[in-house]
Amino acid sequence: MGVLNKDKSGLKGSFTTMVSESRQTTDTNSNSTALAVKNLSKIYDSVSGKVVALDNINFTVKKGEFVSIVGPSGSGKSTLLNMIGALDRPTSGQVYINGIDIFALSDSKIATMRNGLIGFIFQSFNLINRTTVLKNVKLPGMISGMPVSEANNRAMKILEALGIADKATQKPVNLSGGQQQRVAIARSLVNNPAIVLADEPTGNLDSKTGDDVFDMLKTLSRKFKRTIIMVTHNPELAESTDRSILIKDGKVERDVAN
Amino acid sequence: MHPTDIFSLSFDALVDRKVRTVLTVLMVVLGSSLVVVLNGLSAGQAEFLANQFSALAANVIYVGSGQHSYHGSSSPASIIINNAIVSKMRTLPYVEDVVPGYSGSAQIDSQGNTQRISITAMDPTKLAVILPNLQFVDGSTIKPNDPGSALVGDTIANPPGATTPFVVVGQTIKATYSYTDASGKQQQQVKNFIVSGVMQPSGNTRIDSSIVINLDAGNQLLHKSTKYDQIVVAAISPDYVDTVQQELIDQYGKTLGVTTPKSIMAVTQKAASGNAAFTLMVGIIALVVGAVGIVTTLYNSVTERIREIGTMKAIGAQNGDILQLFIVEAALIGIIGASLGIIIGMGAGYVLSIFTTTSVPGSGQIHIPPIYVPSDLLKVWLLSVTLSLAAGIYPAWKASRLSPMVALRRE
Numbered sequence: 001m002g003v004l005n006k007d008k009s010g011l012k013g014s015f016t017t018m019v020s021e022s023r024q025t026t027d028t029n030s031n032s033t034a035l036a037v038k039n040l041s042k043i044y045d046s047v048s049g050k051v052v053a054l055d056n057i058n059f060t061v062k063k064g065e066f067v068s069i070v071g072p073s074g075s076g077k078s079t080l081l082n083m084i085g086a087l088d089r090p091t092s093g094q095v096y097i098n099g100i101d102i103f104a105l106s107d108s109k110i111a112t113m114r115n116g117l118i119g120f121i122f123q124s125f126n127l128i129n130r131t132t133v134l135k136n137v138k139l140p141g142m143i144s145g146m147p148v149s150e151a152n153n154r155a156m157k158i159l160e161a162l163g164i165a166d167k168a169t170q171k172p173v174n175l176s177g178g179q180q181q182r183v184a185i186a187r188s189l190v191n192n193p194a195i196v197l198a199d200e201p202t203g204n205l206d207s208k209t210g211d212d213v214f215d216m217l218k219t220l221s222r223k224f225k226r227t228i229i230m231v232t233h234n235p236e237l238a239e240s241t242d243r244s245i246l247i248k249d250g251k252v253e254r255d256v257a258n
Numbered sequence: 259m260h261p262t263d264i265f266s267l268s269f270d271a272l273v274d275r276k277v278r279t280v281l282t283v284l285m286v287v288l289g290s291s292l293v294v295v296l297n298g299l300s301a302g303q304a305e306f307l308a309n310q311f312s313a314l315a316a317n318v319i320y321v322g323s324g325q326h327s328y329h330g331s332s333s334p335a336s337i338i339i340n341n342a343i344v345s346k347m348r349t350l351p352y353v354e355d356v357v358p359g360y361s362g363s364a365q366i367d368s369q370g371n372t373q374r375i376s377i378t379a380m381d382p383t384k385l386a387v388i389l390p391n392l393q394f395v396d397g398s399t400i401k402p403n404d405p406g407s408a409l410v411g412d413t414i415a416n417p418p419g420a421t422t423p424f425v426v427v428g429q430t431i432k433a434t435y436s437y438t439d440a441s442g443k444q445q446q447q448v449k450n451f452i453v454s455g456v457m458q459p460s461g462n463t464r465i466d467s468s469i470v471i472n473l474d475a476g477n478q479l480l481h482k483s484t485k486y487d488q489i490v491v492a493a494i495s496p497d498y499v500d501t502v503q504q505e506l507i508d509q510y511g512k513t514l515g516v517t518t519p520k521s522i523m524a525v526t527q528k529a530a531s532g533n534a535a536f537t538l539m540v541g542i543i544a545l546v547v548g549a550v551g552i553v554t555t556l557y558n559s560v561t562e563r564i565r566e567i568g569t570m571k572a573i574g575a576q577n578g579d580i581l582q583l584f585i586v587e588a589a590l591i592g593i594i595g596a597s598l599g600i601i602i603g604m605g606a607g608y609v610l611s612i613f614t615t616t617s618v619p620g621s622g623q624i625h626i627p628p629i630y631v632p633s634d635l636l637k638v639w640l641l642s643v644t645l646s647l648a649a650g651i652y653p654a655w656k657a658s659r660l661s662p663m664v665a666l667r668r669e
Contacts, residue, residue, distance in 0.1 A: 011304070030505060087663040108576055113575020126569040126666070130274035131267070140573045142263040 033099070034195050034227040035061040035084065038095035042079055042250075053079040054090070055250040066212045066221035069236040069249035072229035076152070077231045078199060080247060085118055085197045086110045086231060098194045115144050119188030122145070123200035125180045127172040132166040133159070133183050140191045151190070158186040162216065185216060189226075196220070198230040202237065259579050267585035271559070282548075282555040286595025287602060289545030292644040294603025294635065295610065296541045298628030302533030302611065306626045307530060311523040315390050316486070316496040316570025317354070321347075321489040322515040337513040339486040347491055350505050352498040353531050357384040358486040360476040366414075366469065367432040368425040369520065375414055376468040379476020380407065387492050389460045397427035397455030400462020405475035408433075408451035411466045415456040429453050433469070435479050449479045480657065545642060548595070549649035552588055556653035560584065567657050581658040596642035600635055604628075 013188050018123040042054040053076045060068050071077045082088045084095055086102050095102050097117050105113060118138075120126075127136050134155055135142075141151035162182045164175075181201060188196050198217065202210030214237050218224040221242070230241065238244045239258050246254040272279045323339055339358065349355045360382035366373055382400045385392055395415070400407040408431065416423050425431055436448045451471060459466050477484055493502040499518055506516045553637070560567070567580055607628035615625040 082663055087666070088661075111571065111574050111576050113574075114572065116580070120569075120572050122569070122666075126565060126572075128566055129486065131270045135266075135270075138292045139570070142259055142267075143570070143576075143579060145260060148262070164632070191574075 005100060015214075023095055032062050034063040034065070034097065035229070036094075036096040037080075037084065038094045038096070040080070040083060040095065041091050042076075042083065042088070043091045052250050054083065054126040057093070057247075057252055059227060059245060059252060059255055060202060061227060063194075063227050064221065064225035066218065066241045067230070068244045069229065069231045069247060070233070070235065070238045071253075073233075075247045076250040077247045079250075081197055081199055081229070081231050084195075085099075085120060086114055115140055116191055117194040119191070119193035119196040121181070121184050121188050121196065121198040121201045123203040125172070125177075125184045125204070127180055127187075129173040129185055131166070131171070132169055133172055133175070136172060136183055137168075137186045137190055139187060144191055146191075148225050153256075154190050155186065158189050159183075162186050176209070177205050178212055181205060181209075181213045182216065185213070185220075189220075195227045195229060198228060200231055200233065202232070202234065210237075259575075259582070264579070265580050265588050268583050268590060270394040271563070271583070272587055272590055275559070278555055278558075281477060282551050283595045283598070284563050285548035285551035286545070286592060286622065286642055286646060288549035289541065290596045290599025290638055291540030291603030291606060292544045292639070293538065293638045294600050295607045295628070296534070296537040297634055297638065298604065298607040298630045299611065299626070300537060300590070301629035301631060301634070302528070302607075302626045304527060304530050304534070305629050306624075307508070307523065307526055307552075311519050311526075314387060315492065316495045316519065317499055318388060318519065319491040319493065319499060319506065320517050321491055322517075323487065323504060337510065339489055340484060344459060344486070344489060344510075347506070350509070352502050352505075353491055354494045355384065355387055355492040357381060357387055357490040357492070358473070359488055359490070360473070360480050360482045361464075361487045362435060362470075362476075362480040363481070364433045364435040366662055367434070367544040368429060371424055373414060373424060376464065376470040376531050377435075377480065378465060378470050378474065379473050379480065380470065380484075382472055384490075385409075385465075385470065388490050389462060389465060392460055393458045395456040397453070400470075400472060402472060403474075404454075405472055405478070406450070406452055407454040407471075408475075409455045409457055409470040410453050411457050411468055412459055413466055414469065415453075425453050425456075425544045427453050427456060431469075432478060433668050435481070437481055447481060449475065451475070523626065536612050540551070542641075545645055548642075549645040550650035552591055552646050553652060555591075556584055556588060556650055557656070559587070560653045560657040563657075564660065564665050564668045567660050568668070571660070571662035580660075581654045584654030584657050585647065585650050588646050588654070591650075592643040592646025595646065596639045599642060600639055603638075604635075605629055 037057050037059050040054055040057040041052070042052055044051045056125050057080060069077045069080060079088070084088050084097075086095070089103055096106075097113070100113065100117070102110060102113055128139070134152070137159060138146075138151040140156035141154060146154075156165060156168060159168055162185060164179055164182050164186070167175055167179060167183070172183055175183065181204075185201075196217075201217065205213060217228055217230065218240065221228050230237075234239055241258060243255070243257050245252055247258075304605050321339070323337065343356075344356050344358045347353060356382055359378060361379070362377050363374060364377050366375055381402050383402050385399065395412050400409060406546060410425060410431075415425050430450050430452050433451060435449075437445055437447065439445050451469070457465070457470075471479070475483065491502060491506065493499045503516055503518055506514065510516075570580065607630070611625060611627050
């Protein structure tokens with residue numbers, strides 16, 4: 001299970017330059033902070049006028065913290081997760097991951113940053129069904145240029161830790177929903193990211209399987225000190241995380257420790 | 259990403275859509291094999307023509323009476339080719355020999371069978387001037403002063419499809435020449451000949467489909483009154499053919515028609531080249547159609563795999579990685595299609611050449627095998643792969659430019 005421990009030497013060499021280019025000397029970038037969101041706003045132009053999806057959001061997440069983002073549909077929680085994951089650029093404000101101002105980077109460097117610093121878990125798993133579980137898990141490693149043997153080794157160790165090593169040669173389409181989400185979790189961890197972003201990870205699963213997947217995320221956080229930010233509709237799951245941030249109308253309505 | 263990882267993911271994508279991949283590869287196979295077949299057959303045809311002309315003496319010039327007009331303009335009246343003309347030609351510079359001849363067509367009878375054939379009358383000792391490689395299937399040549407012997411082309415002696423020979427060496431054949439006399443009456447001149455030799459096909463279709471008799475016999479049988487139909491002028495070497503040809507034109511203008519095997523070959527090869535260019539264009543059009551197929555396939559693939567592209571970009575794939583994935587897919591289609599197309603095209607060319615073997619009177623069975631030049635095959639391969647790559651560029655570029663968020667939202 002050692003592979004699931006947060007490895008501080010996990011950042012790739014390519015990040016060294018990136019960090020020196022964009023690291024800010026602020027109190028939000030202390031060694032204990034994994035994520036800092038500062039004055040984040042997102043305004044969309046639509047036919048009916050401007051739509052404020054996020055309005056001056058501010059919060060920080062400590063390393064090893066398991067944070068849930070909750071809120072009603074259309075509140076802006078998924079938009080916030082997309083901003084934290086650098087899938088979209090904000091209208092204003094900054095997001096720091098491990099002290100790196102991610103939107104100060106070029107698109108290409110943002111892609112490298114997503115590969116090295118962020119692990120994504122999607123509601124509908126988003127696995128490549130035509131290829132094997134092993135290849136899905138090692139895909140972020142392949143993208144980072146990790147040597148094949150190392151990528152295979154890491155992927156297999158994570159699959160073993162998550163109890164699905166025997167499925168390595170199968171195609172995801174032949175697995176149950178819970179097993180597919182475990183594959184997605186394994187993929188999110190293979191590059192040893194600074195934070196794991198989970199968008200409704202139990203949304204497509206039945207309650208029992210959903211609970212199993214959530215327990216796995218909790219274990220990753222508690223036992224292996226992984227920083228996890230999870231968007232969920234489920235208030236019970238949210239209460240089981242370290243901290244819940246309620247988003248409403250694009251603003252942080254409440255930020256409470258559980 | 260490592261090139262091996264790119265290859266592995268691209269290969270997986272092609273295998274995942276087997277039927278579509280096979281159909282797309284088939285389009286490239288059809289295009290490249292068509293180019294290979296047409297190219298090979300055209301090269302074979304050009305080689306065949308060159309071989310045919312190489313059988314003819316390279317130092318000879320064919321002189322006939324008068325030149326045809328192709329544009330409706332009246333050409334000068336022909337002059338009569340007689341011994342005076344022949345003697346004068348012998349005095350021209352760089353002329354080694356002058357061989358006059360008569361020609362006509364007659365019916366010949368042999369053991370109750372008849373054939374209508376051409377008759378060439380000339381000094382039989384000068385046959386080697388026209389056909390330096392002449393060989394006999396059976397028998398030997400005739401003496402210059404023997405008016406009762408004849409040489410027969412192999413196609414006449416052994417007609418294609420016949421189980422027994424029409425005539426063999428030593429047999430007598432009866433030649434009947436029909437003509438209209440001065441009073442307008444239809445007359446016939448009959449003369450018997452003993453077959454002295456049967457000639458192997460030489461490539462000179464006129465001789466191959468003729469019987470050859472000596473000048474006196476031809477003059478008598480064909481009622482020529484010592485007016486020759488054609489003269490073969492041999493230059494001292496092939497290097498002087500153009501000089502002698504120009505001299506003849508200077509001396510006789512358009513009153514005599516002057517041609518050389520070289521000029522006939524040039525015209526024939528020009529026509530063959532034009533034909534080859536046309537057929538090659540047809541092949542290239544087929545290749546372009548194949549390339550359009552690749553565009554369609556990859557474009558559909560991009561549309562279908564949009565969430566996959568979004569996921570890959572979300573987990574850090576660069577635009578260049580996505581571009582390479584689709585370009586490698588296009589390249590794989592092109593490489594597999596072009597390689598198979600070349601192999602299939604080569605095989606199809608050989609099969610087609612066997613099925614199109616024909617019998618031509620005077621020349622026997624004509625089989626024109628395709629010729630595949632390695633450098634031409636390489637060009638076809640490169641063209642097919644390049645077109646496939648070019649076809650993959652737009653869908654690949656489109657995929658690489660997708661925003662990860664937009665791609666992830668797409669159902």
